[in-house]
Amino acid sequence: MTTILVADDDADIRDLVAFKLRQAGYEVVKVEDGVQALDAVRTGAPDLAVLDLMMPGLSGLDVCAQLRREETSAHLPVIMLTARVQEADVAAGFRTGADDYVTKPFSPRELLSRVQALLARAGTATAAR
């Protein structure tokens, strides 16, 4: 089963994202900060990560940058979920290696569509590698 990591320090957001993804048939691992997110990727090898940009300890950007440095997670699809909508923030997200960007307040349905699209692209890319 496809596993998705959801990292957000806001319990409501975490639960809403997890609910929507589980309803769509994905297995979801929820964590509440960046350190836990890195641990979860290293131990659980999810197929995609949804990272909040602003988390205590390690931010989503820090986590994303670290994931890209590690061989096992260098190609893990990452969606950044954040309330920061300034152009510079979005650009910083992409610079660190995020594959997509969803702004809060978010639409659960739109997030699901983006997850599905990214997983499909990642599947294609994996097959091509």
Add this chain to the structure above:
Amino acid sequence: MILAVFAVTSLVVLLVVAGVVVRRVTRRAQESRVRRLSAEHRPLLLALVAGDPEDARDAAAAVAGLDRASWRVLEPVVIALLGKVRGEGREEVVRLLGARGVLARARADLRGRSAVRRAAAADLLGRADAAGGARGLVRLLDDRDADVRQVAARALGRIAAPAAAPVLLRSLATEPPRVPPATVAQSLLRIGPAGVPDLLAAVDHPVAVVRSTVVVVLGRLGATAAVPALCARLREDALTDVRCRAAAALGAVGLPAAVPDLVAATSTASPSALRIAAARALGDLGASSTLPVLHALLDDDDVRVANEAGTALLSLGPPPGDVAPRSTPAPVGAR
């Protein structure tokens, strides 16, 4: 006598201790009940906000029918969800708040005695995008409490009713402004292009803060229809600050029609701040016709003007067909 005093004191102490203990126990029991009810109804809320349409409708009906005690626990959680989701989930939350009478209560609270209550009601109506509350929110722009006025201005922006634009601008026309200009600007930006006619009507307002706010918002909105009015502000405004903001706005809008006035503003007859703003705006505007002017400004006596010209040239890149590296000189400070 001493014994009697001791006995009374002991009794008072005992009563106080007992009171504290009872209060703590009651509070803990209440918190535990809130946690239990929240956990019990959480799946319903998740289905309401993130579920498929059919599940969401079922969940909405179930939450709408909850007893008053349960709803009292859930209400703040539901209200908090308003700011976290958009789309269908948010619409379900708004419908639920309407069905439970929360929005009607908020509209009534806009006239409440407590400033906190008025501000909370304004905030909720704004977040719920409750257009029915717009009239009450407009009235709150004249509230005696500054925080309430600010919350009301923000809420009007969230509702984004174009009719709120002139009222928001009027709130800036007093000395001091009744609402902070940054808040008004944010709300006008949320209202968007629908507010442009009111912005244009106020672009030459006698109060400077109104003019400067209008100019900034028109630029951020990219209002092409505002270019002649912005050029007029750039040329004629009595305040250099407004002229600088007009230059920045023209750069943001990006129409070549503004180039002659921006070029004129870079002349040495203009104040230094305006020359810098105009050079930056020429770079933002991105028209290739500005290249000769920007090149000439590289040798300007004012290093800040020269630096802006260099940065502008860098952002413009080489003109089409020009491969000579000297067409993209470095900023003066970087030489």
